[in-house]
Amino acid sequence: MPSNPIIWITGASSGIGEATAYRFAGEQASLILTARRAERLAEVQQECIRLGARCEVLPCDLSNLSGLDTLTDQAVALFGRIDIAFLNAGISQRSTVLESTPEVTRRIMALNFFSPTMIARRLLPSMIAQGGGTIAVTTSIAGRFGFPLRSAYASSKFALYGFFETLQAEYYADKIRVVMVCPGRVKTAISLNALEANGSTHDRMDEGQQNGITADKAARMIAVAIKKQKPEVLVGGPELLMVYIKRFLPSLSRKLARRINAI
Numbered sequence: 001m002p003s004n005p006i007i008w009i010t011g012a013s014s015g016i017g018e019a020t021a022y023r024f025a026g027e028q029a030s031l032i033l034t035a036r037r038a039e040r041l042a043e044v045q046q047e048c049i050r051l052g053a054r055c056e057v058l059p060c061d062l063s064n065l066s067g068l069d070t071l072t073d074q075a076v077a078l079f080g081r082i083d084i085a086f087l088n089a090g091i092s093q094r095s096t097v098l099e100s101t102p103e104v105t106r107r108i109m110a111l112n113f114f115s116p117t118m119i120a121r122r123l124l125p126s127m128i129a130q131g132g133g134t135i136a137v138t139t140s141i142a143g144r145f146g147f148p149l150r151s152a153y154a155s156s157k158f159a160l161y162g163f164f165e166t167l168q169a170e171y172y173a174d175k176i177r178v179v180m181v182c183p184g185r186v187k188t189a190i191s192l193n194a195l196e197a198n199g200s201t202h203d204r205m206d207e208g209q210q211n212g213i214t215a216d217k218a219a220r221m222i223a224v225a226i227k228k229q230k231p232e233v234l235v236g237g238p239e240l241l242m243v244y245i246k247r248f249l250p251s252l253s254r255k256l257a258r259r260i261n262a263i
Contacts, residue, residue, distance in 0.1 A: 011089030015188030019219035112156035132175025184236025185212030
């Protein structure tokens, strides 16, 4: 990674994205921040500048897929290149398969899967031309196994693993590196903003998030993984044991998934 990298972070107005922006700002990186809430994004920008970073913002609703090619071109043009893209924006879910409408599934897949994959595809030619780059993407341990009330959310995160592991295999020789950021329970607004069956927001802080690790602690782990270009980083607490239980005791993991609170 360059000593003063140019880093683009999506979902940067709160939670993991905001905390990771501050982490890299303190290391004098040049930052490009994207999120839907322009006013909140401007506040994060000012804090990043105070911490010593050059920082530009590109407010955008990333679920509007038709604008993503233009957005990506604008991001590259701001500093002339992007060394690291942290594709972090996403939304969760709180409804069963039968309760959820197709529109809710479409909204979740648009933001969680199609948005980061379209941005990555648009970024690849410039990253290859500059001699390489790092693409970090926020998945979830719900992308490793299904939990109740997360059918579309888990599907979007499973799909990210398939896409980005394939991308890594195809472009490794071009010095493209992928970091899969796999959070468990982190204390952010993800449950507040999660979609209910009818598309309304959940508007409640679930116990899992309330008792999760802080976004700042998560950001420290993520920043280290990105700088070291680790293929995957698990971020969270004891719930991450489920990843290993599924690997070595898959039958037990299925029983546990039916009984524990979802991520």
